[in-house]
Amino acid sequence: MRALRFHKFGGPEVLDVVELPDPVATEETAVVAVRAASVNPSDLKNVAGVMEGTVLPRVPGRDFAGVVVDGPAEWRDAEVWGTGGDVGFTLDGSHAEYIHVPVSALARKPEQLSFEEASAVGVNFLVGWLGAVEFARLSEGETVAVFGISGGVGGAVAQIARSLGARVLGLDRVRPVDGSPAAEIIEDFVQFDGDTEAATAALRERTGGRGAEVIYDAVGGVTTPVALGSLAQRGRLVAISSVGTREIRIDLPDFYHGEFQLIGADSRKVGVVESATYLSRLTPYFERGEFRPLAVTHRFGLDDGRKAYTAVAEQIPGRTVIVP
Numbered sequence: 479m480r481a482l483r484f485h486k487f488g489g490p491e492v493l494d495v496v497e498l499p500d501p502v503a504t505e506e507t508a509v510v511a512v513r514a515a516s517v518n519p520s521d522l523k524n525v526a527g528v529m530e531g532t533v534l535p536r537v538p539g540r541d542f543a544g545v546v547v548d549g550p551a552e553w554r555d556a557e558v559w560g561t562g563g564d565v566g567f568t569l570d571g572s573h574a575e576y577i578h579v580p581v582s583a584l585a586r587k588p589e590q591l592s593f594e595e596a597s598a599v600g601v602n603f604l605v606g607w608l609g610a611v612e613f614a615r616l617s618e619g620e621t622v623a624v625f626g627i628s629g630g631v632g633g634a635v636a637q638i639a640r641s642l643g644a645r646v647l648g649l650d651r652v653r654p655v656d657g658s659p660a661a662e663i664i665e666d667f668v669q670f671d672g673d674t675e676a677a678t679a680a681l682r683e684r685t686g687g688r689g690a691e692v693i694y695d696a697v698g699g700v701t702t703p704v705a706l707g708s709l710a711q712r713g714r715l716v717a718i719s720s721v722g723t724r725e726i727r728i729d730l731p732d733f734y735h736g737e738f739q740l741i742g743a744d745s746r747k748v749g750v751v752e753s754a755t756y757l758s759r760l761t762p763y764f765e766r767g768e769f770r771p772l773a774v775t776h777r778f779g780l781d782d783g784r785k786a787y788t789a790v791a792e793q794i795p796g797r798t799v800i801v802p
Contacts, residue, residue, distance in 0.1 A: 485535045506582075511546075536570065550581055556586060616692045622635070624696070626649075637770070668684070674707070678707040
């Protein structure tokens with residue numbers, strides 16, 4: 479099979495298209511022909527060497543959608559989707575013609591989604607669900623402010639929050655594009671240009687001075703002071719990233735008087751097998767049309783894999799997928 483692979487860490491230039499032996503299923507594993515695989519910012523970071531635990535040489539790529547071509551009879555020809563915090567790091571990933579996974583990692587793709595659309599769901603909705611639902615316990619009637627609302631994770635969190643009956647505010651450098659799920663959901667938007675005081679005051683104003691019960695910060699670092707200053711009493715701050723700085727300062731008396739919680743959410747901790755359980759849980763929402771992935775705007779073949787990674791590095795709008 480043909481695959482993208484890197485032998486050393488660096489920019490997109492370290493990725494090469496190589497010929498590898500075709501994977502073969504065993505009693506406990508299956509082979510999926512990859513029809514589409516999205517490129518996430520974490521894939522870029524993985525290749526750059528800033529993620530922990532990557533074993534070289536490695537085929538990168540976390541998210542995928544495709545067809546089972548080898549494995550148990552009941553799974554043959556099934557259309558599946560998947561993701562995993564181990565895929566592309568300690569296991570060869572999805573930026574290849576085939577991916578070899580445990581049978582227990584197989585999850586049937588929602589029929590309503592194309593392969594490209596399904597491949598753009600995994601990381602975004604998994605970490606969104608973990609942070610908002612399982613960790614922060616966002617509930618009906620609460621207000622959630624989503625930082626990075628225009629991105630893949632932000633768009634996923636907005637949809638998850640709406641399904642829970644929460645009020646959704648957004649903060650980002652730019653507004654979500656018209657027609658995107660986030661644009662249709664958010665009740666108000668705050669533009670962040672680096673002015674912490676102005677952004678904090680704007681969020682306070684939009685919550686009647688109370689603050690947001692939950693802030694889901696998909697940016698982190700440069701936005702964390704805004705988040706800490708915008709929490710309601712007993713508010714929960716979910717952090718999944720750090721942009722610009724790894725360290726923040728917290729006024730501890732303000733923090734404990736506010737009875738705040740700072741919660742980390744890391745999709746890398748959820749392997750490909752456990753991720754299948756989450757995707758199966760999300761499937762009914764996509765089948766009902768309640769959830770939609772961010773639009774796929776750029777497609778590349780394996781031969782243009784470096785260009786796909788460069789597109790993500792340049793933060794082009796929408797989702798980028800590799801179509802082997």
